[in-house]
Each structure stands twice: as C-alpha cells, then as structure tokens.
Amino acid sequence: MVGTKLFLVVLAFRLLNALLCQTAFVPDETWQSLEVSHKMVFGHGYLTWEWQKGIRGYTYPLIFAILYKYLQLLGMDWPYLLIRLPRLLHAVCAAIADVCLYKLAYKMYGRSVGMFALLCNISNWFTFYCVVRTLTNSLETTLGVISIYLLYHRSFTSGVVIAALSCMIRPTATVFWLPVIVLHLHWLRPNEKLICLLKLAVVGCCTMFWSAAVDRYFYAKWIFVQYRFLLFNVLEGKSAIFGTQPWHWYLSEGVPVILFSLLPSFLIGGLKVTNHKALYFVSLWYIMIHSMLRHKELRYIFPVVPFACIYAGYHLNSLWNRHKYTVYRCLVVLALASNIPMALYFSLVHHRGSLTVMDELRLGIDNHPSPSVLFLTPCYSTPYYSHIHRNVSMRMLTCWPFEKNNELEQFHNNPHQWLNSQYPSPEDLPTHLVMYNSLKPTLEQFLTDNHYNKISEMFYTQFVDEDGTGQYLQVYVKENTSYHQ
Template structure:
C-alpha cells in the first residue's frame, strides 16, 4: 500500500465491487429505517398523505430523521436533476455508503500505521477487507453500518495514551453523531470516554470546552431535524431509552440468552479471524487494553 490517495482509490474500487456483488437482503431495517423513510421525506406530496410507509417506531418517536436525511438529500438531488428513476434510487445510496466504508477502511489503515508501523497496518487493512461480515454489511444502508464507520473515524482521533494524534473535540463530535443516529452507540464508548477523562489533566476544560458544546450542538441539531419532519418536538434518544431500557419493551420482539454474544454472535461475525483476535487479545500492549475492555464491556451490556 502506498500513500493515502492511491490506497483510497483502490479501496473505493473494492467497496464499489462489494456493493454490486452483495445483492441480498439482510434485515428489514436497511430499508425501513433509511431508504423508505428518505423516499417519503422527498416524494411525499400534500395530496398523497399515505405515500410511503413508516413503521411503528416512527409513530412512537423511537427513530430520528438524521440518518435518513443523508439519503433524502441524495434523492432530492436526483429529483432536481430529473434522474430519479428506480435503479438510481436503489443504487446511489448504497454506493454512497460504500464510499464512506472505503474512507473508514483507509482511516483504519492510517490509524494503525500511526500507532504501530506500515507492516502491521497492511495486515489490519487486509483483515478488514477479508472480513466476511464487513463485506456482507458495510455497503448496506443500516444505522449499524453508519455507527461502525463513525466509530472508526472517532477512534482515529481518540487520545490514546502515549500518542500525539488525539483530538478531543473531533472524536467526541463523531461519537455524538453516532449516538444521534443510533443511541446504542454510546455503549462501547463509555469505558473509552471514562478512561480519557481519568487521564486528562484539564478535566474541567474537557467538560466545558468539548463535551458540553459538542453535546448541545449535536442534540440541538437532531432536535431541529426531527422537529421539521415529525411536526413536533421529539427527543428520540430519550424515547429510545425509555422504550428499550426503562420499560424493556424491546424484548417483546425477541431476546437472546446471556451467553449468546460470546458463544454465537461474536464468533460468527469474526469468522476465520477468531483465532487471530484471541491471539491479539493475549499479546495486546498495555496501552491498547482499554479497547479490549471496551469490546468485553459492549458484549456484556448487550
């Protein structure tokens, strides 16, 4: 792998191929929480109030319009260009997701190269491209996919101990955006942000100059977007917390035994990478153990 530009071009090409090769459906949410909503946002007409269908989560204010707005912008551009035919409406959003995935792949490579060396970065990049589950899901228009991409971007700015690459404002902003898109994105970041807070010498500055401004801007923007499309003030993240945590109504749609993520979920997603993951956990330097803790914490919470 050479510089970032050639590597990015290669990766965009691979993820574009990835996009066209994956022609199956995974879960309903890749349409009902993104494309169908975006289509309704753009093509709903005043005299056709029933044009486009929204699932029950939208009626209960459990989903926000921030993520569908990305695809609604694409649809609006296609509409203005008179190019809103079926095939473009299907493929352009997925291609956009593929390009974002390619940027995340390269960002991951650059992160590892900065922290370790070029050889290690090449191995990580190769593993990322060879991950069957990443290949299967990274070009899909899922909030989970966008959360994953934003997490990679945020990690590239996370102030790892002993590294000079961190940017509190940038990584916190990316976390906040991920949480706006998918509230459960907060889970893996709890130990990471807490660790950052403990090692930060200027704790008051971190809270006053980074956490609070970032939180206010992202939540405020999310509120305004949802106000426009819901027609009323809705705090989606609070509704999500009430429904899934306080009232635990999400279990109505099914739940797994406590060991599922350890015995089935994580091993299946890792696939052939599982032995290398375990090997890496054993050999991980002390300064990277916080990431292992974040993985374990996330699996336990889920």
C-alpha cells in the first residue's frame, strides 16, 4: 500500500514535470525521435543525415509511432497531443524509475537513505530538465535504474531484458552494463553462472533479431545500426565534428554541472559507505570511459545521476541525523532546494522560443491557402513537421557535416546572393520566414523590398553565443498574407 501511494505521488510529480518542461534542450529530442515517428505514421517529416547514413535505429521512434497511430485511428492526432503525450510517456517511465531507485537504496542502506536518495533524484535540476524529454539518453537512464533494481532482487531475466533494450536503443549503454554483468556473474555460484550466461545469450540474440527486423522493414535492407553507430561515433571518432572537449571536461565541468549541490555529498557518501560500493565504481568507470571520447555532452553521462543520488542520499541522511543539529539540517535543505531555481529556469525560460515559434507558425499557416515556410536559422534550431502536423512546403538551411560549402555556409557567406539565387522571382518567395533577431540588420532591406512584416517575436535566450542565434526568434509574413494571432 505504501509503495502504491509513493508511486502515485511520484507519478503526479513527473507528469507535472513533463507539463512544465516547455523548452528545447538539444535537436535530438525532436529530430531523432518525434520527427522520425511523424514521418513513419503520417508520411511527411524530415530525416536527418544520420538516417541517410544508417547509424540510427527505428526501435526508439517506433514507440512514439505506435502512440501516433492510435491517435490517428481515434481521430485525435491533434498537435498538442502529438507534442505532449511522448513526454508524458517518458514521465511515466521516470516515475517507475524513481520508485525503483527508492526501493534499491532502501534495500542497500535502509528506509531513510532510500527517501533521501529519492529526494536527491527528484530535486536534481538536470534530472528535472532532461528526464521527460524524448531523448534516448533519458530512456537509457530510466531503464538503467529499473534494470539494476530487478537485478538486485535476483530477477535476472527481467533485468537483462531491460538492459538489452537500453543497449539496443543506445549502444553506448554497453559501457555501463559490461561491468555490472561481470560483477553480477562473479558473485554467483558456478552452476548459476552457466544458467545466467545462457539467458544472456538468448536475450542478446532475441534483441539483435528484433532490432535487425525493425530496421530491415524501415530501411528496406538489412542493416546493423548499433555497429554503424559505434563505428561512426567511437571507433572512427567522427562525432568530433560536432565539437571536442579536453579529456577532463566531464570531471572539471560536466559532473559538477549536472550534480551541482549534490556533488560533495556524492563524493563523500561514496567514500564513507562500507558495502554496496559497486554502483559507485561503475559510475566512475562510466564517466572515465566517456572522458576518452573527444565529443562530450552533459546528457551522455546522465545515466549515472540516479546512482550518484543513492550515495548523495547516504551522506545527506547522515548529516540530517547528526545530533539533530539545526545547522546540518539547513545544509541538507539547501543542497536539495538550491536546484529548484535552475530546474524551473531551464525548463520554462531558456530556449523556450524554439517551441513557441512553432505554435505561432502553426496558427499562421492554418489560415493561409498555400503557405510555405523558410527557416533562416542554424539547422535543427526548431522542431519541424512533428510540431506543425500539416504537409506544407517547408525548407531549412541544410548543414550536413560531410557536405562542403553547405547551404548554411553559403547563406551566411552572402545572404542576399543566396536568397536571390534560390528565389529569383518575388513570386517564388515563401509566405513565412523564421529567423533570429540577430539576422534582421543584415536582411532589413530584403524584408522591406519584399514586403515582409514581423508578426511575432518569441524570447529565446538571455545568453547569446556566436553560433548564428539571437535573443529572440521572429516570424515574418509577406504583406497581404492572412495570419492568425
């Protein structure tokens, strides 16, 4: 009964978490999930270069495609549901993982530590910001917690099935699961090891067959995407084209940023515990291996955050109970509450314009007989057909990483020349333009000459980098074009 009440409370929190998440994080949360799912079901969408190269698998977007298909059959494929329901689905997975984390910490160190581990996880700003997003990293994180909980309770088969699903969706998850499985087998008796190895072989073969069959259907050829993914990103190191960081970046910046105020407690708690330290060392191993890769992102080490919360919870519990001193309890409250402003800011404000501009645009094109849209933004700055849900003419500046002098580069080298070459006649120009306010001074004369009027401006960020973005996203429409506000 207690477990049911706890799950309902956590579920309500995660559903609220999903509804409050109204900003964009990275392009992958749309372009490697919802955009692909939308094309699978409704026939119109945009597939990025990764899908042309065959380094992405269809199993993850298939989850949302099934959801979209049900909505289509029920006649409820409304844009709001298409956008929100996938995040709500992630919220349900996150709630299950939260309860599993509590039970895992409870079994390891007792009820109070379990509760503090749960508090650490639900208060962590990065978890709040990331866990409900439609990212493979988010699902890898929640599946990891659920699987470890099942393995801990000797439900080896269920745990391995979920772990295999995690590795199928994101192949780099094998970095985490390899030492976990090795340690688990090490603790078993010889006859139990053989049975577990057989189960591993069966689950592994079934998982690979499922992945290959799904990708065979959608790629129309046999393809092993997990190998291609690892070959491209790890063995060949081509992910470095998206940026490189020094080897210590996760230690000096990544981990301190995502753990924030929980970092001291994680380090101290991991050193103080005398038993069940395996997850502490596996987390360090995971960070160390990812540190060897040249391209690094915060979300890549997200899967270790829940386990870091167990050891942080252990330390915070000891502070809370230390002679009942008020000063220690204030430190505990501060460590947890200090995450709230960051969680709300990044979920409600930072990069909000990437989503709200699509809402504004959708309302506009719905009132135009033959709309067309041109995105003069860095590629993948906003969602696409998955948020418009209408088969209209849309174009963005392409930026394939292996394409020399791509459209994005051509445009920024000489915006007017590119526009004139692509649209030689004023009648060919799109009815709607989307761009950052930083581009307006450059195109002001073009906008005036072609009778474009700004009809909407959405806040994007207070921190403008030198990457072609701006503080605001703007929508322009040609004069005499019907637009609904």
